[in-house]
Amino acid sequence: MQPDHLSTTLSALADPTRRAILARLSRGESSVTELAEPFAMSLPAISKHLKVLERAGLITRSREAQWRPCRLDPGPLREVSEWLEHYSRFWDQSLNRLEDYLQVMKTESGDKPA
Template identity: 55%
Template sequence: MSGSDQLSAVFSALADPTRRAILAELADRDATVTELTAPLPISMPAVSRHLKALERAGLISRTRSGKLRMSRIEAAPLREAAEWIEHYRRLWDTSLTRLDAHLAAVQAVGRPTDRTIHDPAVPQPLIQAHDKEN
């Protein structure tokens, strides 16, 4: 699977809240389907289908030990997704910083200073223009 296809599979798997709940459980410990089904309001076959989707996305691996089939979280695809998101978070932060600077500049141009308001020696263009017309 190519990098972009892998990332699509990861985000597709993460889009489901049940799969995110399963990953949260697996972040603490490896678990069987039975253990993963216990806190969820769905059947064991439904959990198995979610596990298959997570496995296809590379988010979990599954091993068999005797009759037990354990699921384990795989961090690498999550790290790749986080790095992808981080790139766009930095772009967003840069855009917000530029917007803050722009708003501060716009506000500074329109904001009168204390001296302008209280010092009659400071020329006031609108009053002068009005006086010249009369």
């Protein structure tokens, strides 16, 4: 069974190094060397992370002479955000019901003589 696009994106986002790379790319395009600077790992290791991000559609790479810039592609992040929004609404509704219930309990306990 082949994973769906959302699963591929979430899998790519599961690694803190890849999330840090995406954060860096959110400020503009960078070369592999520039992306590797803050990490204590080899260029081939960074390249493996970039391949995962590229397969997930989170980055694009191009060639400009000797420079191979990487760019953030926010499309898959939008899909994750939309998926999470459903759960955000669920939790908001659940917390609102809890707040209503607590308000009823508070009102009822205030009505009873001590």
